[in-house]
Amino acid sequence: MKKYILIPLVAVAAFTGCQDFLVEDPVLAQSNELTLSTYEGLDKAVAGAYSPLASAYWYGADFIIYNELKTSNGKKWIGSTWDSGRCNDLYNLNYDPNNTSSLWGYAYFVISSVNNVLDNLEGKETPDVTAQDLNNLKAECLFLRALAHFDLVRTYAQPYCYDQNGADGKGSHLGVPVVLKTDPAGKPARNTVKEVYDQVIADLLEAEKAIDPSYVRAGVTDSKAVVTLPAIQALLSRVYLYSENWQGAADYASKVINDYDYKLWTPEEVEDAACYSVDVPTGGEVIFEIYGNKSNSYDGYHDGLSPMCGPDGYGDAGASTDLKNLYEADDVRGTLFQEKDGVLWTAKYIGKGLAKPDLTNVIVLRLSEMYLNLAEAVVRGAQGYNAPQALADLAAQRGATAQNATLEGVWLERQKELAWEAHYWFDLGRTKRNMTRTDFVGDATAKDLAWGQHKWAMPIPLREIGANGNLVQNVGY
Amino acid sequence: MKKHLLLLMTLLFASIGLATAQTITVTGTVVAEKDGQPIAGAYVLVNGTTIGTMTNELGEFGIRQVPVDAKEIIVTFLGMTTASAPVQAEPVKVVMKEDMNYLDDVVVVAYGSAKREAVTGSVTSVKGESLASTPVTSVDKALSGKLAGVQVTAVSGQPGAQSQIRIRGNSSINASNAPLWVVDGIPVIIDGTGEMTNEGASGGITSINPNDIESITVLKDAAAAAVYGSRAANGVILVTTKSGKEGKAQFDARVKYGVSWLQSDSGFRMMTGSELLGYQRDAIINAGLDPDNPAGSYYRPMSLLSGDTSSWLEHLTRPGQLQEYEISARGGNAKGKYYSSISYHKNDGVFYGIDYSRFQARVNADYKLLKNLETGIRVNAAYTDQNDIPMQSLYYANPVWAGMTMLPWIPKYDENGNHNVDIPTNSYQNPRATAEYDDQWSKSYKFNGTMFLKWEPVKNLVIETRNSAEMAFTQDRRYWNPLSQGQPSDATLQTTKSQYTNYTTSNTINYANVFGGYHSMRVLLGQEATAYKYEYSYVSAPGVDPQIPYQNTAPQSSVESEVGFRNHTMMSFFGIADYNYDNRYFVQATVRGDGSSLFGAKNKWGLFWSASASWNISNEKWMDSTSGWLDLLKIRASYGVNGNNGIDPYQAYGVYSSTQYNGVVGMLPAQPANDYLSWEKNKTWNVGLDFGFLGNRLRGSFDVYERLTDDMLLDVKVPQTTGFSTNFMNAGSMKNTGVEFQLDADIIATEDFLWTAGFNLAHNKTEILDLAVDPDANGLEKIEAGSFTHYVVGRSMYSFYLPDYYGVNPANGEALWVTEDGSLSNNYADARKYYAGSPEPKLLGGFNTTFAWKGLSLSAFFEFKAGNHVLILNEHSYLNSDGKEMNMNQMASALNYWKKPGDTGVNPKPIAGNATNSATALSDRWLERGDYLRIKDVTLSYSLPKVALDKIHVKGLRFFVSGLNLYCFNDVNFWDPEMGVSGTGAGVYPLTKSFVGGIELSF
DSSP, X not given: OGGGGHHHHHHHHHHHTHHHHTOOOOSSSEEHHHHHHSHHHHHHHHHHHTXXXXXXXTTTXXXXXXXXXXXXXXXXXXXXXXXXXXXXXXXXTOOBTTBSOSHHHHHHHHHHHHHHHHTTOTTOOBTTBOHHHHHHHHHHHHHHHHHHHHHHHHHHSOOTTXXXXXXXXXXXXXXXXXXXXXXXXXXXXXXXHHHHHHHHHHHHHHHHHHSOTTOOOTTOSOTTSSOOHHHHHHHHHHHHHHTTOHHHHHHHHHHHHHHSOOOOOOHHHHHTSHHHHSOOSSSXXXXXXEOOOTTSSSOOGGGSHHHHTSTTSOOOOEEOHHHHTTSOTTOGGGGOEEEETTEEEESTTOOOSOXXXXXXXXXXXXXXXXXXXXXXXXXXXXXXXXXXXXHHHHHHTTTXXXXXXXXXXXXXXXXXXXXXXXXXXXXXXXXTOOBOOSSOOSOGGGSOBOTTOGGGSOOOOHHHHXXXXXXXXXXXX | OHHHHHHHHHHHHHTTOOOOSOEEEEEEEEEETTTXXXXXXXXXXXXXXXXXXXXXXXXXXXXXXXXXXXXXXXXXXXXXXXXXXXXXXXXXXXXXXXXXXXXXXEEEETTEEEEGGGOOSOEEEEEHHHHHTXXXXXXXXXXXXXXXXXXXXXXXXXXXXXXXXEESSOOOSSSOOSOEEEETTEEOOSSOBOOSSTTOOBOGGGGSOGGGEEEEEEEOSHHHHGGGGGGOTTOEEEEEXXXXXXXXXXEEEEEEEEEEEOOOSSOOOBOOHHHHXXXXXXXXXXXXXXXXXXXXXXXXOGGGGGSOOOOHHHHHBOOEEEEEEEEEEEEEOSSEEEEEEEEEEEEEOSBTTOEEEEEEEEEEEEEEEXXXXXXXXEEEEEEEEEEOOOOSSSOTTOHHHHHHHSOTTSOSBOTTSSBOOOOGGGTTOOHHHHHHHOEEEEEEEEEEEEEEEEEEEETTEEEEEEEEEEEEEEEEEEEEOGGGOSSOOOEEEEEEEEEEEEEEEEEEEEEEEEETTTEEEEEEEEEEEEEEEEEEEEEEEEEEBTTBOSGGGSXXXXXXXXEEEEEEEEEEEEEEEEEEETTTEEEEEEEEEEEETTSOGGGOEEEEEEEEEEEEGGGSGGGGGGTTTEEEEEEEEEEEEEEEOOSOTTTTSOEEEEEEETXXXXXXXXXXXXXXXXOEEEEEEXXXXXXXXXXTTEEEEEEEEEEEEEEEEEEEEOOGGGTOSEEEEEEEEEEEEEEEEEEEEEEEEOSSEEEEEEEEEEEEEEEEEEOSOOOOTTSOOEEEOSXXXXXXXXXXXXXXXXXXXXXXXXXXXXXXXEBTTSOXXXXXXXXXXXXXXXXXXXXXXXXXXXXXXXXXXXXXXXXXXXXXXXXXXXXXXXXXXTTSOTTSOOBGGGGSBOOSTTOOSSBOXXXXXXXXXXXXXXXXXXXXXXXXXEEEEEEEEEEOOHHHHHHHTOSEEEEEEEEEEEEEEEOOSSSOSOOTTTTOOOSOOOOOEEEEEEEEEEO
């Protein structure tokens, strides 16, 4: 009979073993712990963190299209064959907290992904993994975090120089929350614009220190779509320009221009527009871009940049004659348009001819901008560089007359060179200029926008205000 | 209660009490009347004292120091009527009679059984015979309308389809609302295997033969169910299968045959060819076009009627057939008992290509190894084979849908006599061709085996271990044959294999005893562990060779495959304590701790409990005067907390999943960690009353309850600054309140004539209390679950949110809509949207009656629901399209349309190619009251009298014929008013009518 005593024993044994018994790990996904506990996992987490940049809500389409359609560079050809109803609200500056840019969720997703990595880098050296390997991951993370915060603060806040409603013109007004650590319960309030810029600059400076100057992420198809030392420095130049640190903007622009093998595109290279979709094989201007391919997990498909900016897709994101009319007769940039049935589009996203709908790389940072950053910074007071020379060098490669080294001259050259690359709207804002349109077919009230108006900052999404009581909505919404 | 406390004290001191008075010793034996065998363990008490003892194994007892003035001794034993004998010096022999009411009155409850009068929770049960009398395919259907508060809703009439069961309403939005099924003491899996047939996954319940069931008990409130802890929130259904009986082997053989057909009882039908042509020609003329112009957009000459215009629906349907063959054996001796059965069931649907068959075998055996050691097994194995054709939605090959929509003048066959597939208006599909050439089938192998060992080391202490394995393996295949397509197309194959195993061990120690004749108590301690593993694999192979339609012949670059897993485990410890004083006052407490792999690391363990009490007023001494007519009057009250763990696994884990970018595979966070993810809690109170009058010929119960779901799981919006948009969290709450009433009566009960009737009625109201969202601009807190189904705080579980259709404009026949300010508009976009109704019934119930005269018996069973709405939006927007769908047949009621100024209460004026949205799906035009009364079952049977049986040397012979779902009184303009719990079942197989006849032979 003794053997039946076993029964309660089984129960006791089961109890002691039940802590393990009650664990069933997911089989087809990888736990946070596992992902973040080894160099290999961290490396993959960094590779993955780039992925949302290609989303149609960010560089994959909206970030470019929205910011161009809000200016005289863009035109919604209402009533044409290419009017699917998309983008009307943006063209008419008709945004509200229920209908605003979706960048918020994607940018903070990237920030949270890289924060997870940054929090777990310490002590992961092994005989095969050097401190420099870890530092390279750190630099990639810091760059992505800086870029995400920078795009957020440009989208959802007034420019750095905003000086109305009590702002001091030096970024004392509301920016976006600076998130440096993933906190599932976190409800961060908005930092000031200056605090955001300070963090962006701090991240970039630290990334510059950390990265191996020759580091390029292994295994990637497009080596210009990953973080490198010149990419960090180029972004620093732009961020300094936006935050009115003229010397910093010029210093870093100069480094990028002089320290690397980038070369301004020749007029021949620009002429067929292909260099914008895929950079030329040697030299080239592209410092950092977003890689476009159907195999990307984030692929805009029919809502991607190529089908939206051309006659073969929805084609809602047209270009305006205001822009086309800026170019002199011999300016090769005047050819960078597609035209069909009287409708104009930019040719910068004609695509790679890979698939239908077609795909394009999207340039974030390129050499021409460095020339323009340098020229503007010098005009505004930076020392030690030659602005007229920079403007002349650029104009020479475009078949255009060099602009005078004045603010107006630099700004005009900047619009012509960087049109449809998500610069003009922000350039207007940071230089206190009004937005005016001539070739405009939208709501009359939205034709022009005086500088300082509330529409220069997009509203924070309503769902976010609802989920986080610490957020204050922008003035005017 | 003080008095009873005193009594307890007295009891404690009784053994040391000093007997000073004159005493005698009483001895004797206790035997059973039936077989004269001694009864061990009967309690013998000297009436009027606290002196008593138990009989030994030989039925003997002896009580010393009995006061000489004592008059009688009283003997009690479970299952026997109380007996008495005089106090005398000579040995007495006490003969105990079996309590005939007792067996009827024992119900299976959680981890044991109890006398009905001892139950403190809300429990209803139904006996196997009453289930088996209806020729249903599966157990779930048999419950429909039989038990108060148990809502069984048919979603589909397809053979093999499972029903949706809700006990006391819906309690959850994101977790399960289905009850826990426990078969022979072991919880079974309900969401099983199978991915590709219309009915999807089916679990272990469908493999059980309804005729193998001895009884079903439904545990409704917390007190009854809480010992099942984290799985008990939606109630528990306990199924007990038949076990062997001592005695000579008895064989029961049963043969059934039946036919079924499709029929609407509300007058719903499609237009005939000439009706449709008239309608379409009017619509074309209304559009300003000419129906006789061959070059026009719509060419509908009268000559269309010259060919065959017979009904497509008739062409696609056939008489359904049901056949069932079964034999069972039951017998045993003092040591061993067995019950075994084997059955074959086949049901051919009313649509071509649809059938369901099941082979099933069961062995239930019990064996006494030693006097105090018993073992047994319960084993069920089944193979099911289901063939169907796609019917999940409004699909061209769906015979219900195509049968309703295909134009009557389209030829059924081509010139070669093959099924016509050159039908552009039906996407080149013909369901008859689909049925013939395409595959969509599911084959399942299911096994469920339980073994138990019961040991009573000392008197009244039972240690039991029960161990079970449940397994299922299912193979599914879908194949699109180019022959079934009217246009050149690839042969495409999809297959899945899915399987699960579920191992359970359940171990209990039970101690039960009666002290001092009045104090009954039971304590049960238990432990359980369950491990469930589920796995599936899927292969899609487009472009296979039609001659060899298997994945090997597909271009390998196009073959896609996928696997999936769902594993979870659970560990539990639990206890039950019962006490009753003199069968008058009952209290029970249960507690259970469940640890589950489904939940967050910080919340793996949950504690569930209940407390309940009842007072059996009819057993009070002062009620003696009523004992002539009142048999039972009992009030019950309970409160408890139980849980709902019905969620998918792995949701508590923070995980990364792979992402592709720039030619490399990276990892991105996919799901936030939720260490605190926990079960939903159901807090339930229940107050009830049980009664029985006139020798229990009139008996019933009444219950009032409230069931509060707390920590309801919701996808809560979180700030995106966390990196995520939502997190699955315990955040909401919901409430169900209701009343239930059940009444059964033996109206006439004589030797030859019996008339019984039963009635049950329930009302339940679900109210959402908290959704963890902020109020919108209108002050509503809501989650939009779909374009028209909203969850709204303060409303029922589902609320239909619909544009307000007014009717036609009598002047011109246009559809009119009610706008926000109450005015009317002919523009759909101006229509106001409002909460138009809910699919939750306000009342549901059933009643049954049986007349029996000698061997002849007629029984009828009715079922009803009232106060609910159904929304037949998808179907009606196409079938009553006001001319929009010129390539589809229309329903006959669409003929009632506006023809001349002044017409009201009709459909809008049909216009060919109608672009006005008048018949758009999202509209309360398609909302109807869902009330119905269904004649679920009428059965006439005849059992041969004993005299005749003896002549042919058989024990029983019964002939029966049943009409199932004979008629359904309802006004729903469709096949059947039952549209599932959500009230909007789309394109599914309607419930059918059937006649089944059969013979049962016992020998």
